[in-house]
Amino acid sequence: xxxxVFLPIGNNGWLxxxxxxxxxxxxxxxxxxxxxxxxxxxxxxxxxxxxxGFGGATEFWDHNLESFTLMAGIAPATERIRLYxxxxxxxxxxxxxxxxxxxxxxxxxxxxxxxxVTGWQKGEYAQMGLWPGDQHAATRxxxxxxxxxxxxxxxDTGRCDLDGEFFHMEDCRLGPLPQGPIxxxxxxxxxxxxxxxxxxxxxxxxxxSGRNTPAAHGQANERLGVAAQHxxxxxxxxxxxxxxxxxTDEAAFTRWDALxxxxxxxxxxxxxxxAATDGSxxxxxxxxxxxxxxAINFNIGTLVGSYERVAAMLDEAxxxxxxxxxxxxxxxxxxxxEVFGDHIQxxxxxxxxxx
Numbered sequence: 001x002x003x004x005v006f007l008p009i010g011n012n013g014w015l016x017x018x019x020x021x022x023x024x025x026x027x028x029x030x031x032x033x034x035x036x037x038x039x040x041x042x043x044x045x046x047x048x049x050x051x052x053g054f055g056g057a058t059e060f061w062d063h064n065l066e067s068f069t070l071m072a073g074i075a076p077a078t079e080r081i082r083l084y085x086x087x088x089x090x091x092x093x094x095x096x097x098x099x100x101x102x103x104x105x106x107x108x109x110x111x112x113x114x115x116x117v118t119g120w121q122k123g124e125y126a127q128m129g130l131w132p133g134d135q136h137a138a139t140r141x142x143x144x145x146x147x148x149x150x151x152x153x154x155x156d157t158g159r160c161d162l163d164g165e166f167f168h169m170e171d172c173r174l175g176p177l178p179q180g181p182i183x184x185x186x187x188x189x190x191x192x193x194x195x196x197x198x199x200x201x202x203x204x205x206x207x208x209s210g211r212n213t214p215a216a217h218g219q220a221n222e223r224l225g226v227a228a229q230h231x232x233x234x235x236x237x238x239x240x241x242x243x244x245x246x247x248t249d250e251a252a253f254t255r256w257d258a259l260x261x262x263x264x265x266x267x268x269x270x271x272x273x274x275a276a277t278d279g280s281x282x283x284x285x286x287x288x289x290x291x292x293x294x295a296i297n298f299n300i301g302t303l304v305g306s307y308e309r310v311a312a313m314l315d316e317a318x319x320x321x322x323x324x325x326x327x328x329x330x331x332x333x334x335x336x337x338e339v340f341g342d343h344i345q346x347x348x349x350x351x352x353x354x355x
Contacts, residue, residue: 001324004238004325005337006240007045008030009025009064010061011063016054016056017264018057019261021331031074034078036334038080049064050124058267068104086116087114088124088125090136093167110179113183114183119140150167150169154173155182158173184203199231206220206240207301211302211303211304217320240300242301242331243340249304253305307343
């Protein structure tokens with residue numbers, strides 16, 4: 001089973017709490033997190049793209065780095081770990097992203113992939129004059145399908161002549177070709193989003209949910225499996241969890257309770273309001289991310305407990321059929337990875353080679 005880290009490309013990581021570590025996203029931090037993950041055997045690191053935050057006392061995600069340039073800076077420092085950068089399909093033409101990907105592939109041959117972000121928050125794109133209109137909610141996967149087709153044509157043959165509804169290529173050329181396969185990563189949680197990944201993607205990220213419910217992503221895995229059967233393609237499933245671990249259950253829950261007691265309600269209210277306006281087929285999932293009772297960390301599945309307990313829960317998550325990997329986030333990334341490598345991974349049956 002693969003392990004990966006979801007890099008803290010936005011300020012304060014994934015916790016909307018004044019009791020969480022407060023920090024700016026820097027190249028040095030993200031480089032250090034990636035190198036630490038690589039040193040303890042993690043297989044991949046992914047950086048998101050976020051263009052507008054939620055404010056509040058924590059100025060949550062008001063400060064973000066750019067994904068491709070960040071990963072280009074990190075790539076030469078790494079030797080083994082796979083690197084994924086994210087593209088917002090409304091912001092960069094696919095032929096340019098294809099060339100950017102080949103450039104990073106030359107720094108990390110065979111270790112680079114692209115995460116496709118279709119975009120659901122109007123404010124992120126309207127602020128730059130890039131919002132195509134509210135019809136985008138209904139057509140974004142059709143747009144993204146053409147986007148990926150352009151990139152794959154260029155990577156495979158160095159040429160694209162796609163004349164589609166959204167993109168019109170006329171003898172578009174790319175050279176040199178990538179030195180290894182460039183994987184496409186997707187994260188849409190709706191049936192339509194998973195069908196898109198089954199048709200065009202290599203890896204589908206699904207969300208863990210609830211606290212200490214490590215097998216809750218099973219239904220999402222099954223839905224992707226149905227979509228993959230129709231497309232006839234093999235798509236890997238990676239699930240996302242936050243880990244809050246300590247020497248004892250009591251110590252871990254004390255930290256978790258303190259984080260929740262200091263929740264940034266203004267930032268959560270802003271996020272909840274934006275999710276409520278989502279008119280796409282992802283609306284139930286984007287609203288779930290913003291449900292007030294767990295929105296301190298986007299209602300991401302959270303594993304809280306002693307080192308032994310968290311290791312056992314991760315093994316349980318890994319045993320869910322079709323799960324090929326787990327992506328992790330922490331309250332404190334560098335400390336969390338250190339603890340994970342020293343105390344949690346050695347206790348995991350699903351990571352026997354690191355025991």
